[in-house]
Amino acid sequence: MNLADYRRAAGAWLRDNAPSDDHPEADGIARAKDFMAKLYDAGYSGITWPERWGGQGLTQAEERAFAEAARDYTLPTYVFMIGLGMTGPTLVDRGTDAQRERFVRPLLRGEEIWCQLFSEPGAGSDVASLQTRAERDGDHWIVNGQKVWTSVAHHADWGLLLARTDVDVPKHKGLTMFVVDMHHPGVTVRPLKDMSGRANFNEIFFDNVPVPDEHRVGEVNDGWSVAVTTLLHERLSISAGVGMGGQKDNPASVEALRRVVDTDDPLVRDELVELHIRTRALALFNQRLAQETRAGIFPGARGSAAKLLLAELTQFEADVATRLVGPEAMLAGHPLARAISTAPGMALGGGTNEIMRNIVGDRVLGLPPEPRVDKTVPFKDLKVGTQT
């Protein structure tokens, strides 16, 4: 089938099968799973994934064709995004055949939901300083500790867990990756309300949770290199989506604001022009990165520059919009009250602005790294988290 036919077929399938809206609420889970199963059975889930593990074994071209056809729909795939974007590709890259056999197909078909368990209260930007322990007990590992910022954990069946297995070696060398059963009674999932009042992420407590050794991903104490694989997939999936969406639902866009503010006021006009300039500058940069990717030029760490700029634009537009609209935006139900409340999230999730600037400086500009005291010291002798 040529690409045009593929895209036409995908478009026709979506017309018949795509539901009308997306709500990641509990009663939506059954509906989302139902849709994922249909998507998988039609051959549109795991388009580029290896056939052997349940994928379609096709190329980026088919994946792009499907994405283009799907742009007009909001598909209920939200709860599967961590599995599809991060943990699934990690298992395909680094898992054992038994793990791939067991986990990949149910993940692609939406039968099982995944979350990713890396960050901790004391280990955010510096995730390699995490303290959750996994201690060997025969052919099992016993996990104790706490994770945080875990999206969709309250729906998850499985989690990809990074835990410390050796405190006598430097911090990057004592970590191991596991697949953990989120339904075990020793796992407590507590929704964490963010500053906008929503609870899209959670904190997780592990109390003597056993993990069989066959659920270890990669070698013992080689978990950091597995985590790097996962984070690479994360940045790719974020930057692939960055700035590509429409502005139609954004209450802080120039289009939305021009309808509600006095554009005869030259000061207002200048603010809107500035917003337009910054929005267009980033949109064009993202389109250029996408064109380069299509032409075989891999954007690599430059995606971090795009993510940084998006975080800054998100802050700027919500800030300027609330200033232009004024007191009426200060009621909790107002779309701009929501925009100004969610704006900081983009500058924190997926790596803070400061971390993005480090990445751009080190890997794009090739600047010398900062001297580090934490790379050679045994973990047990290292200061981590918040010390008073």
Added chain:
Amino acid sequence: MKLVLSEEQRELREAVRGFLRTASPLPKVRDGYDPQVYARLNGELGLSGLIVPEEYGGAGAGLSELAVVLEETGAALLPGPFLATAFTALALTGTPDKELLTGIAEGRVAATLDQGELSFDGSAASGTLPRVLTGMEADVLVAPAPSGDGGDGGGKVLLAVELAGPGVRRTALEPLDLTRGLAEVVLEGAPARVLGPAPKTGVGDRLCVALAAEQLGVMRAALESIVAYAKVRVAFGRYIGSYQGVKHKLADMHGKLEQAESIVRYAAWAADESPGELPEAAALAQAYVGRACFEVARDHLLLHGGIGYTWEHDAHLFYKRAKADEVLLGPPRIHRARLAHLLEL
């Protein structure tokens, strides 16, 4: 929309970059215009005729290719009339004059374009143009004058004046930007030739895009310069580029460069392939790239520390070129105002 350079455009870039690296290295630009470099640029690389239509002896390339070249001449802070001649060729897109275009394409004629209006009696032009871009180096001046036929005050023609001819008095000015000359040109009955009606639209937009391409080169070279310095300069026992206070600023400058390049590619593509999008793209190009270029040049100077404030160091050359470019086509607010107008705000 095409935002990525083609194979041919990348080759063009490498050719121009390689040539300028040896023919016009940075230490040489303070000496000003070198006619031999200019002749080789046009002779060996054929750049003067790049955007001149093939029927007049040029290569018939588009603004996308010109942008690639101007980015390199900008990065090299190349002195001389290359930008002014390119401006003139762009102005002649809608008023093709065989004699002038052929001369430009062959590299015989360096031209300059000025927006100041002259008076014209049918054969001779008069007027004072206070700041003509590379006015001492150019052979021909192109400027508008009232057509004098309609009486409704609307029609204008483009005139060509030989700057070495009679009735022309040129005075070299001392510009802020040491790497590009300015001249006061006074015409008192200088023989002038009508090239044709002045195009009502589009020329200003093309100049905006061409200038933005040069600005992209200036900011790229400024960033490269300070990044290189941050990798070798040591303070408090460390390379200064390892300090987040420096590194983070450089990362932000890189973000501006990425966005500026994206806008320049887009605007050049619009000029060549999608004229309906050009006015907005051109205003966007000057509104964003002009500011970004100056900010990057300023921060590159500041991050050099005290040495960047000296006459001897090259940092101020980029800083001054960036400022001169930012206001070259008028105060930057006009681009923002035009953008507001085009967006119907």
